[in-house]
Amino acid sequence: MTVKFLMLYLHLVAAMFWIGEMLTLMLILTPVVYRQGDTAKRAQLYHEVGMQSRPWMLGALALLVATGVGNLYFLNVPWKTLFDLGFYRTPLGRTLGWKLLGVLGILLLTVLHDVAMARLRARGGTVTRGSYRALGRWVGRLNLLLGLLVSWLGLRLMFGG
Structure with a gap:
């Protein structure tokens, strides 16, 4: 196995893990937690699952x-090419540019979520307030959609853009 294929394989496994975890939360955990009824109990369950999955999810993002790279x-694609606007006019450059923007969006949304929840907990609050649940x-949802888009763009990159 060459380094190239190992690198791609690890990238795909990390992407599958990350997207799989997001789908599991959304399609399996959320309906089960919602049936608990008690808002405080639901918030506690989400918090515990979030704390358990955080290192795995951050590890997957770091590996991705x-x-x-x-x-x-x-x-x-040399580093200097990433700073050449002409590169982004090529099919490969456009696809890579959109993928990089998607990755940046995922990272920013992840930080937004973690910071908002940490601030809420630091103030002694729980995630029972509607605005935090909605956030x-x-x-x-946005992270999952971006993850699926980034995966599709990655597939396009492997076939030339």
Whole structure:
């Protein structure tokens, strides 16, 4: 197995893990937690699941970024090319540009979610307030959609843009 294929394989496994975890939360955990009825109990369950999954999700994101950088090398995209606006007028450049924007969006949404929830907890609050529940739901949905888009763009990159 070459380094190129190992890098791509690790990238795909991390992406599958990240998207799979998001789908599990949305399609399996949320309906089960919702049936609990008690808002405080639901908030506590989400908090516990979030704390348990956070290191795994952050690890998957870190692996995605690291292997993504490695995959750029194997796509023969030098660093200086990333700062050349002309590159983004090519099919490969456009696809990569959209993928990089998607990754940036995922990272920003992840930080927004974690900071908002940490501030709420630091103030002694719980995630029972509607605005925080809504934030958590929408950040999760947007992150999943961005993750699926970024995955599709990654597939396009592997076939030349």
